[in-house]
Amino acid sequence: MKWIVNNRLNTIYMIIAVFLVILPFVYESRNMLILLTQIFVFAILAMSYDLLLGFTGIVSFGHAMFFGIGAYSIGIFMKRFEPTMLHFIYAVLATILITAIVSFIVGLLTLRLKSHFYAMLTMALAGLFLVLAEKWRTLTFGNDGFTFRVPELFIDRTNFYIICLLSMIAVFMILKRFTNSPLGRVLQAVRENEQRTESLGYQVLHYKIAASVVSGVLAGIAGIFYAMSLRYVNTSVFAMDITLDALLMTIIGGVGTLVGAIIGAGLIEFAHDGLTELAKEHWIFERWIIFFGIIYILVVIFFPLGIVGTLKKFTWKRVKHTAKKKENIAG
Amino acid sequence: MELLFNLTLNGLATGMLIFLLAAGLTLIFGLMDVLNFAHGGLFAWGAYSGTWIYTTTGSFLIGIIGAIVTGFLLGIITEKWIIKPVYGNHVQQILITLGLMLVLSEMLKVIWGPNQLTANTPEYLSGSWEIGNMIIIKYRVFIIVVGLLVFAGVQFLLKKTKIGLVVRAGVMNKEMVQALGINIKKVFMFVFMIGSGMAALGGVLFGPYSGVIHAGMGMEFAILAFIVVVIGGMGNFTGSVMAAILVGLSGSFMAYYVPELSLAVNMLLMAVVLIVKPQGLFGGKG
Numbered sequence: 001m002k003w004i005v006n007n008r009l010n011t012i013y014m015i016i017a018v019f020l021v022i023l024p025f026v027y028e029s030r031n032m033l034i035l036l037t038q039i040f041v042f043a044i045l046a047m048s049y050d051l052l053l054g055f056t057g058i059v060s061f062g063h064a065m066f067f068g069i070g071a072y073s074i075g076i077f078m079k080r081f082e083p084t085m086l087h088f089i090y091a092v093l094a095t096i097l098i099t100a101i102v103s104f105i106v107g108l109l110t111l112r113l114k115s116h117f118y119a120m121l122t123m124a125l126a127g128l129f130l131v132l133a134e135k136w137r138t139l140t141f142g143n144d145g146f147t148f149r150v151p152e153l154f155i156d157r158t159n160f161y162i163i164c165l166l167s168m169i170a171v172f173m174i175l176k177r178f179t180n181s182p183l184g185r186v187l188q189a190v191r192e193n194e195q196r197t198e199s200l201g202y203q204v205l206h207y208k209i210a211a212s213v214v215s216g217v218l219a220g221i222a223g224i225f226y227a228m229s230l231r232y233v234n235t236s237v238f239a240m241d242i243t244l245d246a247l248l249m250t251i252i253g254g255v256g257t258l259v260g261a262i263i264g265a266g267l268i269e270f271a272h273d274g275l276t277e278l279a280k281e282h283w284i285f286e287r288w289i290i291f292f293g294i295i296y297i298l299v300v301i302f303f304p305l306g307i308v309g310t311l312k313k314f315t316w317k318r319v320k321h322t323a324k325k326k327e328n329i330a331g
Numbered sequence: 332m333e334l335l336f337n338l339t340l341n342g343l344a345t346g347m348l349i350f351l352l353a354a355g356l357t358l359i360f361g362l363m364d365v366l367n368f369a370h371g372g373l374f375a376w377g378a379y380s381g382t383w384i385y386t387t388t389g390s391f392l393i394g395i396i397g398a399i400v401t402g403f404l405l406g407i408i409t410e411k412w413i414i415k416p417v418y419g420n421h422v423q424q425i426l427i428t429l430g431l432m433l434v435l436s437e438m439l440k441v442i443w444g445p446n447q448l449t450a451n452t453p454e455y456l457s458g459s460w461e462i463g464n465m466i467i468i469k470y471r472v473f474i475i476v477v478g479l480l481v482f483a484g485v486q487f488l489l490k491k492t493k494i495g496l497v498v499r500a501g502v503m504n505k506e507m508v509q510a511l512g513i514n515i516k517k518v519f520m521f522v523f524m525i526g527s528g529m530a531a532l533g534g535v536l537f538g539p540y541s542g543v544i545h546a547g548m549g550m551e552f553a554i555l556a557f558i559v560v561v562i563g564g565m566g567n568f569t570g571s572v573m574a575a576i577l578v579g580l581s582g583s584f585m586a587y588y589v590p591e592l593s594l595a596v597n598m599l600l601m602a603v604v605l606i607v608k609p610q611g612l613f614g615g616k617g
Contacts, residue, residue: 053422057422059422059425059426061368061429109602109605109606110605112609113605113609114421115421115422115425116360116366116421116425116565117561117605117609119366119368119425120366120557120561121601121602123554123557124554124557124558124598124601125598127550127551127554127594128594128595128598131594131595135591240550244429244433247426247429251426287437287440287441289433289437290433290434290437290438290441292433293430293431293433293434293437294434296430296433297413297427297430297431297434300417300423300426300427300430301416301417301427304423
């Protein structure tokens with residue numbers, strides 16, 4: 001039964017993916033294209049966040065730090081050197097290296113302690129990176145940020161859309177595989193019961209650090225795409241808002257599901273867009289964060305499973321129910 | 332010499348403000364195992380409500396009292412409606428208090444507008460004393476005195492009263508206290524209220540100290556308070572005052588000599604504490 005359900009889901013995913021690939025050639029709307037690109041980028045960020053929160057049970061309040069490292073790496077490489085593919089690859093490598101080192105150090109420092117420490121240290125470190133980006137003006141141009149050119153391949157919006165979409169699908173598949181691997185299973189065991197996993201002989205700290213590093217690197221890659229979609233980078237990539245967006249997307253979509261992160265990214269980005277429009281009508285909508293905050297609190301209290309989690313619960317019940325019925329009939 | 336003296340005074344005053352924030356954080360953590368990420372929001376609310384009351388009534392004292400009352404009320408609401416429903420689930424607690432922080436700081440912008448407010452020093456506290464060539468700014472001394480009084484007051488409360496005894500026992504072993512027939516929920520509420528009141532007091536005192544207040548300051552101070560809580564030891568009240576003074580002093584000296592590094596030095600201090608002694612510099616218990 002489980003095999004069929006999964007298979008049907010895979011078919012649905014495929015149909016949606018094909019639909020999204022065809023969409024820009026059929027429906028020509030520049031705004032829609034940009035919005036969808038943005039959704040794919042944030043979906044990568046949210047999935048990387050989900051790996052921490054949903055699969056390992058680690059709360060990070062400084063995910064913007066990795067995102068920002070990626071955004072600034074690409075920006076600085078493109079600005080300082082020629083915007084060629086070679087330098088793009090250098091920027092990606094630099095991002096991977098820096099995010100891996102930072103997430104490794106943060107993990108090593110705090111993951112052997114209570115979960116509060118990781119949240120606190122990442123929050124404080126993200127604050128430090130924000131200050132660094134503001135102060136190191138020769139490299140980052142401070143608060144104003146800077147524009148840069150991107151390699152030829154990424155100039156066309158449709159091309160860039162397809163590349164972001166494919167990257168999102170790739171990240172989704174990699175993470176799906178990763179979380180179902182023996183390593184991913186141990187991570188889920190850590191989330192469920194840390195002491196027990198430890199007493200089964202697993203070095204819990206190593207596994208948690210591995211999750212932290214993978215998540216950090218993927219967030220950095222999301223940052224690269226984000227900066228390239230705007231062709232501009234400033235200190236806002238290190239701001240708390242980015243972390244909060246990732247958090248909201250993951251929580252509302254459903255923690256520990258990966259698809260939930262994508263759906264959450266779509267919802268939040270559409271909501272951003274809609275509320276920005278509404279802000280012209282009434283000033284209260286300029287403070288849209290307040291709505292998100294309230295929704296977020298309500299979701300944490302009443303729907304801790306999120307959209308996908310809640311749906312899953314119901315479908316599983318149904319599947320079990322029908323299986324039982326069949327058993328009864330057969331018996 | 333005057334420079335050193337002034338930097339020290341400045342550092343002590345900042346340290347006291349951070350202490351007011353960190354003390355509540357550490358007490359709440361010690362007793363309830365909740366790290367309240369919304370604490371910075373209470374600090375900012377204290378600052379805004381206190382400054383607003385002060386400018387409308389013209390009395391700084393009423394402003395301070397108003398801020399503390401606001402802190403108490405927000406503390407009660409937070410504990411009852413936000414923390415209680417997710418009690419015992421760490422991940423949810425961390426997530427939900429951050430959500431509250433968001434709502435609190437956005438509410439400030441809705442009520443008082445997104446621009447920063449100016450906060451004046453009351454006349455009897457402005458100006459300075461001159462001793463020899465040393466200029467002592469009155470308001471800084473005032474902050475230090477208030478901070479020390481609050482420290483002494485809470486210390487008295489913890490060490491000499493019945494409720495303090497329950498709180499200290501609760502920090503050591505919650506279940507045992509409950510087994511002895513004490514309603515620990517009420518104690519939670521009380522501690523949350525006191526902690527929030529202290530944060531709000533810190534906020535209102537901060538107003539005239541910096542001259543302007545803005546909605547983002549809650550977050551800035553919360554980060555410093557987290558650093559203090561880690562250095563002093565989570566749940567360690569006396570440790571928090573020492574660590575706050577340490578962080579305040581290092582901040583003020585670094586801000587003068589190498590301003591770029593002032594936050595980095597505190598972070599480094601925190602990292603070292605996390606590696607060497609994660610239970611905090613001033614605590615034995617983990």
